[in-house]
Amino acid sequence: MYKRRSKEQPSEPPPPVGTAKATRLPMDVRIGDFVLLNGSYQRVRDMRAAGTSAYRILLFAGHAPLVMRTPRTVYRPITWH
Known part of the structure; x- marks a missing residue:
């Protein structure tokens, strides 16, 4: 028996623990930020x-650059001072 396909888009995984969501311009992205790919x-x-x-070329470990x-949603680790 087959499973009926849902018209809903797959949901995003939960964000990395200890991060805050923000929309950033290419010039505002930092090393250490997380991007959903x-x-x-x-x-x-x-x-x-x-x-x-x-423009920025973002480099990842184990993933293509x-x-x-354009602005993109990124998750930045929360730092406590």
Whole structure:
């Protein structure tokens, strides 16, 4: 027997523990932020400028780089001072 496909979009996994959700411009992303890619959160390990500050190339461990051109939802670790 087959399972009927739902028209609902798959839900996002819960965000990484100890992070806060925010929409960031490419120039505001930091190393250590988390980005949702292909159903899992990937931590930004490094980044490169792509010509201007309007573009960033985000580098991850075990995932292809992402060229960030527009604002995107990221999860930033909460720091306590």
